[in-house]
Amino acid sequence: MTFSVDLHVTDRDVRLHLTVAAGETVAVLGPNGAGKSTLLNSIAGLIRPDSGRSQLGGTVLFDLPAAGSGRRVWRPAHRRGVSLLAQEPLLFPHLSVLDNVAFAPRSAGASARHARETAMHWLRQVDAEPLAARRPAELSGGQAQRIAVARALASDPGLLLLDEPLAALDISVAPAVRRMLRRVLVDRSAIIVTHDVLDAYTLADRVIIVENGRISDEGTPAEVFDRPRGAFAAGLAGLNLLTGIRRGTTLITADAVAAVANLPEPGVTEGSPLSLAVRPAAVAVSIAPPTDPRLIRLQAELIDLEPRGDFVRARSAVLAADVSPKEAAQLDTAVGSPVWFSFPTSAATLYPTVPSENSAP
Numbered sequence: 380m381t382f383s384v385d386l387h388v389t390d391r392d393v394r395l396h397l398t399v400a401a402g403e404t405v406a407v408l409g410p411n412g413a414g415k416s417t418l419l420n421s422i423a424g425l426i427r428p429d430s431g432r433s434q435l436g437g438t439v440l441f442d443l444p445a446a447g448s449g450r451r452v453w454r455p456a457h458r459r460g461v462s463l464l465a466q467e468p469l470l471f472p473h474l475s476v477l478d479n480v481a482f483a484p485r486s487a488g489a490s491a492r493h494a495r496e497t498a499m500h501w502l503r504q505v506d507a508e509p510l511a512a513r514r515p516a517e518l519s520g521g522q523a524q525r526i527a528v529a530r531a532l533a534s535d536p537g538l539l540l541l542d543e544p545l546a547a548l549d550i551s552v553a554p555a556v557r558r559m560l561r562r563v564l565v566d567r568s569a570i571i572v573t574h575d576v577l578d579a580y581t582l583a584d585r586v587i588i589v590e591n592g593r594i595s596d597e598g599t600p601a602e603v604f605d606r607p608r609g610a611f612a613a614g615l616a617g618l619n620l621l622t623g624i625r626r627g628t629t630l631i632t633a634d635a636v637a638a639v640a641n642l643p644e645p646g647v648t649e650g651s652p653l654s655l656a657v658r659p660a661a662v663a664v665s666i667a668p669p670t671d672p673r674l675i676r677l678q679a680e681l682i683d684l685e686p687r688g689d690f691v692r693a694r695s696a697v698l699a700a701d702v703s704p705k706e707a708a709q710l711d712t713a714v715g716s717p718v719w720f721s722f723p724t725s726a727a728t729l730y731p732t733v734p735s736e737n738s739a740p
């Protein structure tokens with residue numbers, strides 16, 4: 380079912396607009412306090428935005444004109460055709476697993492027999508049929524989350540909302556639950572809030588980054604994480620992101636603290652905003668300028684050397700490089716001094732900077 384929402388929650392400074400195509404799964408990522416839960420809770424009917432409009436298929440979930448004029452529509456949570464799956468499974472402790480899952484179709488008016496058949500169908504879909512007779516207290520965390528997914532789907536929602544469904548799970552069971560979600564989300568309209576790039580890659584058709592109550596980036600997982608627009612997406616993707624202005628074959632960073640020299644054909648016209656993404660593992664650090672004239676290079680102060688398991692992260696204010704412990708030992712005396720960071724053209728992704736809503740005045 381096609382879904383759209385436009386919402387403004389004034390006191391939280393959250394103003395978001397998004398659409399979900401029929402059968403599409405959209406992952407929403409963003410820092411703490413960005414507005415992700417506000418978005419899900421508004422769609423689910425648990426928070427009333429100050430203004431906005433939302434529609435699922437032909438059903439208006441809310442229509443709250445800003446000026447206060449016109450008819451205000453507010454459809455209650457249980458009549459929206461939307462299921463919200465929270466981080467914690469929140470099962471009814473006194474009901475069996477089967478009755479927990481049968482609860483939604485039963486509340487929607489199905490006969491007891493039909494509701495149980497529907498529940499068994501969804502328990503099979505989440506690989507939890509053998510657990511039907513158990514009570515929630517007799518389930519592991521992963522099992523309980525499977526039952527919560529079956530319960531959310533048993534009401535046949537037009538839109539499924541998932542609020543960090545794997546966050547509370549042990550890392551040993553999360554992969555199996557993620558695989559199950561991947562299966563049940565096929566051809567289903569869904570919004571999944573997550574902090575995990577892997578969820579975005581494995582579960583979502585499209586990714587939305589929310590920062591400071593606004594959408595700051597949007598696209599397929601590959602678009603958002605290979606060519607990030609902002610520091611948050613770049614950090615999730617494990618990339619260095621340098622943004623600035625192209626001057627010839629040099630990128631001058633926004634605050635003019637660094638000049639990245641030797642760019643290949645930058646692909647944007649002189650003076651245009653340009654972004655460069657590069658993995659720290661592809662960046663070399665040297666005290667002397669790199670001898671290979673083809674390398675992209677940048678001189679910056681080496682701030683520190685941080686051991687990270689079998690490699691060491693060499694950091695400057697603009698760029699990080701992952702070097703071997705042996706290389707790090709040679710750089711030790713250079714901490715606090717300018718050093719050269721360099722990398723081959725093949726390791727760099729250069730693309731025109733697209734301003735995000737966040738950076739709009």
Ligand SMILES: Nc1ncnc2c1ncn2[C@@H]1O[C@H](COP(=O)(O)OP(=O)(O)OP(=O)(O)O)[C@@H](O)[C@H]1O
Nearest residue numbers: 390391392393409410411412413414415416417418
């Ligand atoms: N109950 C509340 N009353 C008032 N303001 C709130 C309330 N809950 C959250 N906020 C504020 O609204 C903004 C958005 O918060 P929200 O919980 O939607 O963020 P989030 O992206 O879900 O964060 P997290 O990843 O930490 O769950 C933040 O500024 C937050 O402080």
